[in-house]
Amino acid sequence: MKVVETIDEMRQLRQRLAEPVGLVPTMGYLHEGHLSLVRQARVENQSLVVSIFVNPTQFGPQEDFKQYPHNPQRDLALLEKDKTDIVFMPSTDEMYPPQFSSWVEIEKVTERLEGASRPGHFRGVATVVAKLFNIVQPTRAYFGQKDAQQAVVIKKMVADLNMNVEIVILPTVREPDGLAISSRNIYLNPEERQAATVVYQALCLAQELWSQGETNAQTIRQQMTDLIPKKPLATIDYVSVADAETLQELDKVESPALVSLAVKIGRTRLIDNVVL
Numbered sequence: 001m002k003v004v005e006t007i008d009e010m011r012q013l014r015q016r017l018a019e020p021v022g023l024v025p026t027m028g029y030l031h032e033g034h035l036s037l038v039r040q041a042r043v044e045n046q047s048l049v050v051s052i053f054v055n056p057t058q059f060g061p062q063e064d065f066k067q068y069p070h071n072p073q074r075d076l077a078l079l080e081k082d083k084t085d086i087v088f089m090p091s092t093d094e095m096y097p098p099q100f101s102s103w104v105e106i107e108k109v110t111e112r113l114e115g116a117s118r119p120g121h122f123r124g125v126a127t128v129v130a131k132l133f134n135i136v137q138p139t140r141a142y143f144g145q146k147d148a149q150q151a152v153v154i155k156k157m158v159a160d161l162n163m164n165v166e167i168v169i170l171p172t173v174r175e176p177d178g179l180a181i182s183s184r185n186i187y188l189n190p191e192e193r194q195a196a197t198v199v200y201q202a203l204c205l206a207q208e209l210w211s212q213g214e215t216n217a218q219t220i221r222q223q224m225t226d227l228i229p230k231k232p233l234a235t236i237d238y239v240s241v242a243d244a245e246t247l248q249e250l251d252k253v254e255s256p257a258l259v260s261l262a263v264k265i266g267r268t269r270l271i272d273n274v275v276l
């Protein structure tokens with residue numbers, strides 16, 4: 001496994017990689033969710049590149065960029081075990097030199113949900129992913145359904161800008177009690193960790209209502225909204241039942257619909273979703 005810190009070296013090594021090349025972009029502090037992408041990419045490609053880069057431009061000024069957890073040594077050991085060929089770990093300056101001034105903006109699908117709660121977030125995500133695609137030139141790139149809107153945004157970017165890469169979206173990996181695995185779960189103290197189970201419970205409630213024949217999206221949103229504050233530490237940012245492609249809120253649920261929510265547990269903001 002080669003650990004590469006510069007764009008030049010990454011480009012040179014890329015030329016010698018056997019095709020097809022899989023890329024898994026991450027912000028590090030790897031967990032089973034990331035590793036499910038790594039393992040699938042390993043199986044489907046001759047060469048595997050994993051990037052680790054905590055992208056400052058996708059964090060808002062009040063967000064956790066400075067505290068974002070990291071443990072590169074552990075990450076590298078995990079990636080070595082899963083037979084990664086190249087780990088691309090650039091510095092912030094390498095990716096954003098002082099004169100940097102170009103941005104990728106995806107309209108419409110970025111307006112709501114995470115885009116509304118985190119202004120500028122998807123501009124940062126789209127820009128860094130476009131840069132990674134240009135640097136690594138992967139055949140396929142792997143993303144998690146956990147970040148459902150991100151998956152929609154990346155697919156839209158690739159289609160609109162004719163990027164020559166296949167986007168693969170893989171299911172959300174969960175803890176035994178349903179909590180979606182996230183690097184940010186370590187911010188939760190034991191009491192908050194317990195309260196965090198309400199996020200998946202609310203999604204299960206939506207699934208249950210839908211499977212019982214409920215097609216009124218507002219009824220589903222309302223029932224979820226009523227459930228969440230029953231855990232004293234949980235406050236709702238948004239609860240959404242939207243078209244899975246356009247992310248527009250629905251009146252009547254028609255499959256595939258994306259049920260997604262953002263909930264603050266204490267000071268930690270968690271997101272999760274299911275597709276009906």
Ligand code: AMP
Nearest residue numbers: 026027028033143144146147172173181
């Ligand atoms: P991050 O390091 O948080 O930027 O995540 C890197 C990639 O891993 C993204 O495509 C995420 O959607 C994906 N990911 C994060 N958590 C999970 C999870 N629990 N299950 C599946 N994929 C995940």
